[in-house]
Amino acid sequence: MDDEAGFREFVAARLAQLSRVAYLLTGDHHKAEDLVQVTLVKVARHWRRVSAAGAPDAYVRRALYHEHVSSWRGKRVPETPTADPPERATGRDESAEAVRRIVLRDALAKLAPGQRAVIVLRYFEDLSEADTADALGCSAGSVKSQAHHALARLRVVAPELAELIEDAEVPA
Known part of the structure; x- marks a missing residue:
């Protein structure tokens, strides 16, 4: 190949x-x-x-x-339009999962970009603190701090996600 x-x-x-x-x-x-x-x-x-x-x-x-x-961080890549838009993946979504995704999306949008990146890497991608720090180019302490502040913010802006937040805080 x-x-x-x-x-x-x-x-x-x-x-x-x-x-x-x-x-x-x-x-x-x-x-x-x-x-x-x-x-x-x-x-x-x-x-x-x-x-x-x-x-x-x-x-x-x-x-x-x-x-x-x-x-x-401020770097911008110029956009290059294409003739045809990309095809979207299709799938069957259940309404409860759809609502949960919308709530999660809205809650993540209320976080600072760095906090959002830490939450996605740590809990969606299931990376360790060290791997997350390596991916973001920061220290493990920054990852811990950002995760702590982000989870606290999520508790305030999306209390309906409390179950997910509690699961995220259980030590591995």
Whole structure:
């Protein structure tokens, strides 16, 4: 399999997951699509090296987080419009889960970008404090502090998520 075919296969298999993570990080469908697109363009340039290293999932996930951090630190990537919009994944959603996702999305939108990134990495992606700190380029203490403040803020802005917050605070 050549590099381009391998990259296309990787993207086809992982696009939905990357899109979900990007949406949780940005809180906006359009920004999430842009984040995934910019990340995959950058990864495509180095795909041979990435795939040869043997851990393309970890590399792409880290690149996605770094790109997100760069975006909220003030760096802006110019948008390049395309002729055709990307296709959206379809699936069957139950109403209770849909309501829960909306409440979670709205609650995450009320957090500072750094706090949102920590919550997504720690509790959605299930990364350790050290891995989260590494992905965000900060100390483990900052991750602990940001997580603590973010969970406290979530308790105030979305008390209906109390069950999720309590589960997040149980030590591993």
